[in-house]
Amino acid sequence: MIAPLVSVVVPHFEAPHDLALLLAALELQTHPLDRLEVVIADDGSRDAPEPGPRPYAVRVLRQADEGFRAAAARNLGAASARGEVLCFLDADTVPEPGYVAAVVRAVAAGADLVVGRRRHADLSATAPDALRRWFGGDGPAPREFDEPGWLREAYERTADLAEAGDDAYRFVISAVLSTTRPLFEDVGGFEEAFSAYGGEDWEFAHRCWLRGAEFRHVPDAVAWHDGPDFAGRTDDAQARRSRNVEGLTLARFVPGHANRGDQLVWSHPDVVVRLDDTGAAVADVVASVESLLHGADAGVWLRDGVALDALEDPRVHRGDPPAAVLGRARYRVDLDRPVVLAGATLAELTEVAPVRVGEHLTVGRTRDLHRGGPDPSVLQVPGVSAEPALDVDLQRRWGHEDHQRRPRFQRSLRTPFVATERPTAAP
Numbered sequence: 001m002i003a004p005l006v007s008v009v010v011p012h013f014e015a016p017h018d019l020a021l022l023l024a025a026l027e028l029q030t031h032p033l034d035r036l037e038v039v040i041a042d043d044g045s046r047d048a049p050e051p052g053p054r055p056y057a058v059r060v061l062r063q064a065d066e067g068f069r070a071a072a073a074r075n076l077g078a079a080s081a082r083g084e085v086l087c088f089l090d091a092d093t094v095p096e097p098g099y100v101a102a103v104v105r106a107v108a109a110g111a112d113l114v115v116g117r118r119r120h121a122d123l124s125a126t127a128p129d130a131l132r133r134w135f136g137g138d139g140p141a142p143r144e145f146d147e148p149g150w151l152r153e154a155y156e157r158t159a160d161l162a163e164a165g166d167d168a169y170r171f172v173i174s175a176v177l178s179t180t181r182p183l184f185e186d187v188g189g190f191e192e193a194f195s196a197y198g199g200e201d202w203e204f205a206h207r208c209w210l211r212g213a214e215f216r217h218v219p220d221a222v223a224w225h226d227g228p229d230f231a232g233r234t235d236d237a238q239a240r241r242s243r244n245v246e247g248l249t250l251a252r253f254v255p256g257h258a259n260r261g262d263q264l265v266w267s268h269p270d271v272v273v274r275l276d277d278t279g280a281a282v283a284d285v286v287a288s289v290e291s292l293l294h295g296a297d298a299g300v301w302l303r304d305g306v307a308l309d310a311l312e313d314p315r316v317h318r319g320d321p322p323a324a325v326l327g328r329a330r331y332r333v334d335l336d337r338p339v340v341l342a343g344a345t346l347a348e349l350t351e352v353a354p355v356r357v358g359e360h361l362t363v364g365r366t367r368d369l370h371r372g373g374p375d376p377s378v379l380q381v382p383g384v385s386a387e388p389a390l391d392v393d394l395q396r397r398w399g400h401e402d403h404q405r406r407p408r409f410q411r412s413l414r415t416p417f418v419a420t421e422r423p424t425a426a427p
Contacts, residue, residue, distance in 0.1 A: 003035045004107075006100055007083030010091050011073035013043040013065075017124075018092040018226055023051055023058070024128035028135055031100040040091075041077035043069050071190035071200040074174070078184060086184055090175040094123065095223040097135055102221035103178045112183045112213035113205065115161065116176030116221035120145035123226040145228040160217040166330060166367075168215050169208075169254070174201030176223050183213050187327065191253060199246040206254045207327050212370030253328055255297055262297070265315060271298035271346055271363075272321050273333040278304045280338050284389035287397060288338030289316055296346035298333075299325065332364050340392075343384035352381060361386035 008026060012019055019040070026038060038058040040049050044065025051058045061076050063069065078086055085107055087100060099116060106114045121142040126134070133139025154171045158164040161171060187207040194200035209215065251260040255270030273292055277285045285307035289300050293315060302308065305318030326332075331350045339360050346363070349355055353363045354374050368374060 003032050004084040004104060005035050005037065005082060006031060006085045006087055006104065007078075007081030008036065008038045008087045008089055008100070009074055009077035009081055010038065010040045010089055011043060011070045011077070012040050012045065012049055012091040013073075014045045015091045016049065018094075019049055019051075020128055021094050021123060021126065021131055021226075022089065022091055023054060024131055025094045025096070025135070026100075027055055028097040028132065029095070029100045030098050031104060036100065037081065037083060039077040039081050041073040043073045067195050068197060069192065069195060070174070071194050071204075072192045075189040075192065078189060081181075084181055085178060086181055087178040088174055088176075089223060090225075092123075092226040093118065093175045093223045094131065094226070095221075099221050099223055102218050106216050106218045106221070107178070107180060109216075110214055111216035111218075112180050113172070113208050113215050114178040114221065115172050115215070115217045116178070116223050117217070117219045118173055118176045118223055118225050119147060120225050120228050123224065148229050155217045155219075158217075160219065161215040164215055166209065166256070167258075169202045169205035171217065172201050172205035172215070174204070175225060176221065177201060177205075178221075179208070179213075183208055183211065187211055193252070194249055196245045196249070197242060199250045202250060203253045210327065210330065210366045210370070212367055255328065255330060260297070262295075266297070268325055268328045269297050269299040269315065270329060271296055271331040271333060271350060272326060272329040273298055273300040273335065273346075274303070274321065275300055275335045275338065276303045277306050277338060280304075280306060280389075281391070282307045282310050283392045283394050284338045286310060286394060287340055287392040288335075288389045289313070291339075291341040292333070292346055294341075294345055295348075296350075298346055326366070330366055332366055332369065334362060334364075335360055338389040339386040340389045341384075341386050344381065349381065349384070355381055357381060357384050358386040360388065 010022060023038070026036065029036060033056045036056045038056060040051060040058070040060045042049055042060060042062045044063060048062060049060050051060065061080055063073060063076055074088055085104060087103055089095060103114050103116065121144045123142055126142055130139055134141055151171060155161065161168055164171070187204070190200050191203050194203070252266060253268055255266070255268060260266060275288065285302065289307070289311065292298060292300060299315045299317065301317045301319060301321045308316065308318055331353055333346070337360060339358070341357070341361065349357065349363045353365050354368055356362045365373065
């Protein structure tokens with residue numbers, strides 16, 4: 001069987017020593033070198049990288065220096081790559097000889113996204129010949145730094161991501177990341193809005209997860225980072241500033257309490273609601289939208305938009321949700337008419353999704369949609385209703401004493417509902 005063509009995409013900026021080590025390490029790969037190509041995507045270095053003659057195909061692409069644009073550099077390299085497997089390695093990350101072969105085995109076993117094992121060592125004084133002796137067992141190893149304990153624990157807890165949940169993206173590192181070409185193209189590559197260190201790998205992995213990708217951490221795919229982990233090379237103040245910059249950009253694109261809290265409104269909501277309001281009364285649509293948005297990180301897209309002139313809520317739109325929004329929302333709701341949700345918030349229903357409430361409201365998971373997952377119609381939540389909104393009197397609804405003074409929904413988000421199977425005799 002012919003080995004797959006693997007494209008190693010290397011974002012690079014002003015790091016000739018590290019790049020020389022990486023290129024030397026790729027010469028030692030056990031994967032056939034005639035089935036390996038290297039694309040160096042230079043992020044605006046003053047001098048273009050010179051890879052020199054290599055036993056594999058290698059070329060250099062360049063983009064202007066407009067600040068930290070690792071995401072754009074990876075996209076640039078991937079667009080030019082010809083491989084069936086895209087293997088992203090940072091320029092300061094040196095793969096062991098079996099790295100590419102381990103990635104290929106994982107892909108052959110069904111993985112769509114592979115995370116290697118990143119180890120840390122002081123490679124600042126290591127020359128290519130010394131690297132070859134080290135990897136060949138004939139020379140001394142450089143000084144090693146500790147691996148991040150939180151990552152090691154996460155991989156153990158999730159059986160190397162085989163049993164991961166919606167937080168799987170948090171354990172993906174772009175320095176040792178590989179994907180199949182179809183997955184990379186399906187999700188549209190890296191988000192180029194990230195213009196500082198960190199975050200673009202999590203955002204990319206989040207969209208891959210929702211697309212239904214199979215994740216794997218492969219401990220045998222070892223690559224050595226030159227220097228300690230980020231936490232080991234920054235002081236507390238610098239680390240805090242970096243986390244805040246990364247966190248604010250992540251919050252724009254990756255929904256969920258851990259990334260953005262609960263109180264702000266974002267362009268990419270956690271829940272996308274598509275509501276067919278054709279022929280409905282404005283008041284009925286308003287009442288429905290109010291009940292759906294209450295306490296939820298959601299956006300509503302109205303097919304006809306009959307109530308848009310009456311509403312000033314930036315979360316309500318006309319038409320179809322953009323692909324970028326659908327690709328980042330964890331949950332989807334489709335309604336064939338306006339309904340008023342009672343007994344729970346939409347946020348609470350997502351905790352037990354996929355689920356169906358009544359005859360008209362379904363809360364599904366985006367990942368399930370792409371993987372042919374559970375049918376929400378077989379689940380129900382006791383005590384929750386979604387009745388059609390008909391002839392709503394908004395003044396009476398909003399002015400009702402119970403509506404004014406009491407919490408509308410009694411259950412806490414910390415106490416999920418228990419969804420039960422719909423009785424087989426139910427219609």
